[in-house]
Amino acid sequence: MKKSGIHIARHACLYETEPAYVTDQPRFLNSAVRGVTKLGPHELLGVLKKIEKDLGRTDGIRYGPRPIDLDILFYGKFKISSEILTVPHERIWERPFVMAPMMDLIGSSIDSDTVARWHDLSVHSGGLFESWEKLGGESLIGKDGLKRVLLVGNRLWDWSERTFVMGILNLTPDSFSDRGKFQSVDAAVSQAHFMISEGADIIDLGAQSTRPMAPSVSAEEELDRLIPVLEAVLKMPEAEGKLLSVDTFYSEVASEGVSKGAHLINDVSGGQLDSKMHSVVARLQVPYVTMHMRGDPSTMQNSKNLQYDDVCKQVGSELYLRARDAEIAGIPAWRVIIDPGIGFSKNTEQNLDILMGLSTIRAEIARKSSGLSHAPLLIGP
Ligand SMILES: Nc1ncnc2c1ncn2[C@@H]1O[C@H](COP(=O)(O)OP(=O)(O)OP(=O)(O)O)[C@@H](O)[C@H]1O
Numbered sequence: 001m002k003k004s005g006i007h008i009a010r011h012a013c014l015y016e017t018e019p020a021y022v023t024d025q026p027r028f029l030n031s032a033v034r035g036v037t038k039l040g041p042h043e044l045l046g047v048l049k050k051i052e053k054d055l056g057r058t059d060g061i062r063y064g065p066r067p068i069d070l071d072i073l074f075y076g077k078f079k080i081s082s083e084i085l086t087v088p089h090e091r092i093w094e095r096p097f098v099m100a101p102m103m104d105l106i107g108s109s110i111d112s113d114t115v116a117r118w119h120d121l122s123v124h125s126g127g128l129f130e131s132w133e134k135l136g137g138e139s140l141i142g143k144d145g146l147k148r149v150l151l152v153g154n155r156l157w158d159w160s161e162r163t164f165v166m167g168i169l170n171l172t173p174d175s176f177s178d179r180g181k182f183q184s185v186d187a188a189v190s191q192a193h194f195m196i197s198e199g200a201d202i203i204d205l206g207a208q209s210t211r212p213m214a215p216s217v218s219a220e221e222e223l224d225r226l227i228p229v230l231e232a233v234l235k236m237p238e239a240e241g242k243l244l245s246v247d248t249f250y251s252e253v254a255s256e257g258v259s260k261g262a263h264l265i266n267d268v269s270g271g272q273l274d275s276k277m278h279s280v281v282a283r284l285q286v287p288y289v290t291m292h293m294r295g296d297p298s299t300m301q302n303s304k305n306l307q308y309d310d311v312c313k314q315v316g317s318e319l320y321l322r323a324r325d326a327e328i329a330g331i332p333a334w335r336v337i338i339d340p341g342i343g344f345s346k347n348t349e350q351n352l353d354i355l356m357g358l359s360t361i362r363a364e365i366a367r368k369s370s371g372l373s374h375a376p377l378l379i380g381p
Pocket residue numbers: 045062063069070071072073083084085086087088089090091
């Protein structure tokens with residue numbers, strides 16, 4: 001898209017949807033993006049048609065299977081009606097698979113003239129909110145016809161099915177939870193066996209302790225600790241179908257970890273400790289856990305970083321900014337997992353407030369982006 005002069009600024013979630021119109025065909029993946037372009041509307045249509053063609057779209061049956069279908073839903077504040085282009089797209093209102101991602105792109109409050117205009121252009125007097133509610137709204141999500149999914153490797157993961165468990169495997173000599181017991185590859189592998197037998201869905205490999213005041217470790221040293229264990233765990237037959245994440249704030253470790261087979265990156269710094277992290281993860285095209293922390297592990301518990309007026313609201317708005325930075329660097333919202341960071345820049349009372357206030361955190365994010373507010377949430381000590 002960028003090469004064609006279309007700069008994507010916002011992404012919706014990714015939806016696996018039941019086929020509409022022609023029902024006897026495989027499921028679709030649907031999403032929506034919001035972007036900026038200097039292309040006029042008809043030029044944009046031409047560019048989208050070319051991208052469709054380059055991705056293998058050929059003339060097939062109307063509403064039948066296709067590798068890609070790019071439609072223009074809105075174009076700024078304009079209403080367009082020509083022989084080859086109608087904007088807003090005529091069938092937005094009848095399609096849950098369009099309305100659901102559309103709603104992700106706008107916040108729960110109308111915060112710009114353009115979005116106000118989109119509401120005005122809706123066929124319902126109550127704007128897009130009413131159109132979405134008329135179709136069924138949020139109650140449609142998670143049912144068979146419309147599921148939010150995360151693309152991991154070549155699998156579609158419906159994280160809303162149940163709670164998934166992440167087992168933490170610390171490969172550090174100075175971890176305070178397991179005191180460096182798993183530094184040898186054999187010991188780490190047997191702990192991974194144990195965690196899987198106990199029901200872990202994700203194994204998180206961390207080669208740097210992030211406890212308060214832990215001495216920092218270089219990317220090289222992290223890689224020396226991580227890679228042999230990562231390779232060994234990936235070879236375990238029981239690890240088949242499980243996800244392996246790498247806990248790091250170094251882009252170099254993220255890049256090497258994914259090239260060796262890790263499925264996702266877990267970054268406690270939310271991209272704040274390595275300026276290349278977001279762009280590297282964007283290129284790797286893997287899910288990215290962005291966590292809330294202020295400062296770094298050596299400063300996160302100082303009194304300034306523990307200062308909150310309303311911890312849930314502030315964690316929500318600061319986490320939104322981290323996810324937003326990631327999105328601007330090219331990590332789409334549909335690959336972001338959010339983590340409020342229990343124990344990171346929080347005291348005991350604040351940790352408890354967060355545990356009780358997860359819906360406030362999501363609501364705070366939703367004020368800016370419904371898409372990001374629906375991201376899967378990772379939580380743990
Ligand atoms: N807003 C729009 N976005 C994309 N195409 C549009 C739009 N309005 C009109 N068209 C016209 O519709 C024609 C058919 O589009 P397309 O091949 O995407 O159809 P479809 O995928 O079968 O159906 P739909 O677009 O309803 O999902 C395009 O060649 C284009 O000229």
